[in-house]
Amino acid sequence: MVGNDGWARPWELQGNHRREGSKRIPSGCAIAGMINRKGRTMSGVDAIQSIALMHDRSNGLGGGFAAYGIYPEFPEHYAFHLFFDDHKAREQTESFLNQHFNIELGGPIPTRKVVGISGAPLIWRYFAKPKLEQLRVAEMKEDDFVVNMVMFINERLDGAYVFSSGKNMGAFKGVGYPEDIGEFYRLDEYRGYIWTAHGRFPTNTPGWWGGAHPFTLLDLSVVHNGEISSYGANRRFLEMFGYRCTLQTDTEVMTYIFDLLLRRQGLPLETAVKAVAAPFWSTIARMPQAQREVLTAIRTVYSSLLVNGPFSIVLGSSQGIMALNDRVKLRPLVAATKGDLLYVASEESAIREICPKPERVWSPRGGEPVIGMLEDAMPKAVPAPPVTVCHL
Amino acid sequence: MVTIDSRGIYYRDLNRMIKQAINDGAGEVVLKNVNGQRYIGDGLRGSQRIVIEGTPGNDLAAYMDGLEILVKGNAQDGVANTMNDGTVVIYGDAGDTMGYAMRGGQVYVRGHAGCRVAIHMKEYQDKVPLMVIGGRAGDFLGEYMAGGILVVLGLGLQPGEDIVGDFCGTGMHGGVMYIRGQVADYQLGREVKLVSLDEGDYQRLHAIVQRFAGYFRLNTSRIMAEPFHKLIPYNKRPYGDLYAKA
Numbered sequence: 001m002v003g004n005d006g007w008a009r010p011w012e013l014q015g016n017h018r019r020e021g022s023k024r025i026p027s028g029c030a031i032a033g034m035i036n037r038k039g040r041t042m043s044g045v046d047a048i049q050s051i052a053l054m055h056d057r058s059n060g061l062g063g064g065f066a067a068y069g070i071y072p073e074f075p076e077h078y079a080f081h082l083f084f085d086d087h088k089a090r091e092q093t094e095s096f097l098n099q100h101f102n103i104e105l106g107g108p109i110p111t112r113k114v115v116g117i118s119g120a121p122l123i124w125r126y127f128a129k130p131k132l133e134q135l136r137v138a139e140m141k142e143d144d145f146v147v148n149m150v151m152f153i154n155e156r157l158d159g160a161y162v163f164s165s166g167k168n169m170g171a172f173k174g175v176g177y178p179e180d181i182g183e184f185y186r187l188d189e190y191r192g193y194i195w196t197a198h199g200r201f202p203t204n205t206p207g208w209w210g211g212a213h214p215f216t217l218l219d220l221s222v223v224h225n226g227e228i229s230s231y232g233a234n235r236r237f238l239e240m241f242g243y244r245c246t247l248q249t250d251t252e253v254m255t256y257i258f259d260l261l262l263r264r265q266g267l268p269l270e271t272a273v274k275a276v277a278a279p280f281w282s283t284i285a286r287m288p289q290a291q292r293e294v295l296t297a298i299r300t301v302y303s304s305l306l307v308n309g310p311f312s313i314v315l316g317s318s319q320g321i322m323a324l325n326d327r328v329k330l331r332p333l334v335a336a337t338k339g340d341l342l343y344v345a346s347e348e349s350a351i352r353e354i355c356p357k358p359e360r361v362w363s364p365r366g367g368e369p370v371i372g373m374l375e376d377a378m379p380k381a382v383p384a385p386p387v388t389v390c391h392l
Numbered sequence: 393m394v395t396i397d398s399r400g401i402y403y404r405d406l407n408r409m410i411k412q413a414i415n416d417g418a419g420e421v422v423l424k425n426v427n428g429q430r431y432i433g434d435g436l437r438g439s440q441r442i443v444i445e446g447t448p449g450n451d452l453a454a455y456m457d458g459l460e461i462l463v464k465g466n467a468q469d470g471v472a473n474t475m476n477d478g479t480v481v482i483y484g485d486a487g488d489t490m491g492y493a494m495r496g497g498q499v500y501v502r503g504h505a506g507c508r509v510a511i512h513m514k515e516y517q518d519k520v521p522l523m524v525i526g527g528r529a530g531d532f533l534g535e536y537m538a539g540g541i542l543v544v545l546g547l548g549l550q551p552g553e554d555i556v557g558d559f560c561g562t563g564m565h566g567g568v569m570y571i572r573g574q575v576a577d578y579q580l581g582r583e584v585k586l587v588s589l590d591e592g593d594y595q596r597l598h599a600i601v602q603r604f605a606g607y608f609r610l611n612t613s614r615i616m617a618e619p620f621h622k623l624i625p626y627n628k629r630p631y632g633d634l635y636a637k638a
Contacts, residue, residue, distance in 0.1 A: 026536070053428050054428070056403070056430065090562075138593055277418070283558075285576060328507075328531065328532070328559075329488065329506075329507045329508075329530070329531065332468075332469055332487070332488060334487075347428060347449065347450070347468055347469075348447050348466055348468055348487075349427045349447045349449060349468065350428065350429025352428075352447055353428070361466065361485070363485075363487060363488070363506050363530070365507075365530060365531065365557065366507070366531060379619055
């Protein structure tokens with residue numbers, strides 16, 4: 001969605017100077033997600049195999065994963081994953097982080113050399129907690145404080161991008177095919193109870209490390225196939241709440257929309273879904289009165305958060321996953337269950353690759369969420385008090 | 393007969409092997425352990441048979457001209473895209489946009505089908521495509537449909553489950569649908585209407601259902617015992633006046 005941005009176009013990054021469209025690449029993005037609802041962990045190998053089966057849906061310009069439950073040794077620390085253009089950016093950012101956080105442990109994220117992955121930035125990880133005196137000065141709740149710090153770094157600190165900021169979870173992403181990215185980050189060595197995965201085929205925005213999926217904030221992550229035609233309207237609305245869109249890719253707004261609706265405004269997930277993939281007015285008109293009034297209110301209050309355009313997404317959180325299509329289903333999505341496991345993917349074969357005999361396989365309707373929560377998921381928090389705009 | 397264990401074989405290599413087997417004179421090719429390989433049967437001409445065990449990838453039988461493909465499992469999106477002739481039989485469910493711009497041949501699905509099935513299916517003279525869906529179909533069934541015969545049987549529906557989704561027949565301007573069950577007015581696109589079947593329709597349907605029932609070992613008369621509705625477009629050119637009044 002970001003045009004005239006000065007970024008190199010993907011085909012230039014590949015060293016291929018032909019005009020876009022001169023070579024037909026039969027692709028669309030690929031997404032996948034899985035959860036063990038009992039909270040039992042799986043290695044990253046399943047997620048890699050599932051997304052790798054859909055290799056031809058992406059073109060090597062982006063791949064990534066989000067994994068939950070991977071840092072049990074630091075359950076209460078924010079696990080910040082950052083890209084740095086150079087060590088100067090790293091030093092500047094570390095000095096900023098040290099000012100606001102107590103860092104328990106920091107260092108490069110372990111990677112291995114992989115053919116097909118090149119041009120990686122510096123990739124570092126910090127386990128940290130906000131300094132109490134900084135929280136007092138800011139007069140903020142811890143999660144709002146962390147969000148502001150993420151926004152500040154991404155917007156103001158040159159050459160530094162936070163691409164993961166949740167507790168006991170992490171995003172791993174970059175430019176390359178997803179299976180190579182998984183190998184690069186050694187995801188076979190991690191175990192999580194939720195994995196989401198993405199293979200990218202960038203159409204409107206540059207293929208760069210920060211633009212790969214998932215897009216995360218705190219423990220929320222989004223992988224997305226499609227394009228968000230309402231990006232401008234969504235972005236303007238979100239900016240009023242302190243969100244800064246800095247990552248050159250439309251999907252970013254989806255993460256912030258769910259952060260705003262779920263965490264800050266305390267909406268139930270099903271209600272947030274109705275704002276993002278709102279039913280048609282003609283459908284609302286046929287509903288019983290009570291339901292009609294609720295839906296009318298949601299569409300009216302959150303009209304600027306309606307996400308237009310074709311999409312399928314998987315939203316990850318520490319409590320569960322949710323897969324969703326745009327309301328007229330212009331992108332593929334299949335779901336399957338087996339025992340405690342829920343799988344979603346762009347193609348059924350990607351599920352069968354790691355779960356050959358699922359008990360149930362189905363294709364959700366447009367706008368109909370597929371939700372898989374942990375069995376002992378914490379009850380939904382009471383709505384937060386009225387929100388004030390957070391200034392940086 | 394040639395049997396190919398397809399596990400882990402890249403789609404291009406698999407399709408090359410299928411073509412090679414057919415060129416070498418095989419009348420039947422059995423593909424075991426298929427999972428996600430795209431474009432199987434695409435553009436092939438002839439009267440051979442391909443049996444697929446597993447889940448074939450997208451665009452199965454696209455541009456196919458002849459051949460019979462049996463899928464012992466579910467199919468993904470884009471089955472019979474622009475297919476010209478031949479038969480596809482799916483023992484499980486099918487995905488979205490099946491029969492996109494299909495112009496001839498036949499597709500039989502035992503289970504359910506996804507969204508936008510038969511979008512812009514078309515016919516010309518003796519080329520009249522036929523598609524039969526055993527279960528239910530999703531939203532936008534027959535969108536912009538320009539020709540052909542589309543039958544939805546609604547077998548195995550749960551109580552309260554709709555046989556077709558919303559926006560059924562939106563933009564439809566040719567061909568006919570036969571739906572075995574109720575369709576509410578709000579589910580219909582603006583360009584179509586429900587009419588009763590005449591004796592000719594029932595004779596035609598009987599022959600179609602008989603062939604469907606034969607593939608899946610079902611009872612024709614039990615299927616025909618339930619009432620059907622016929623869906624046809626009001627107009628052959630619904631958008632003729634969109635930009636210029638005559």
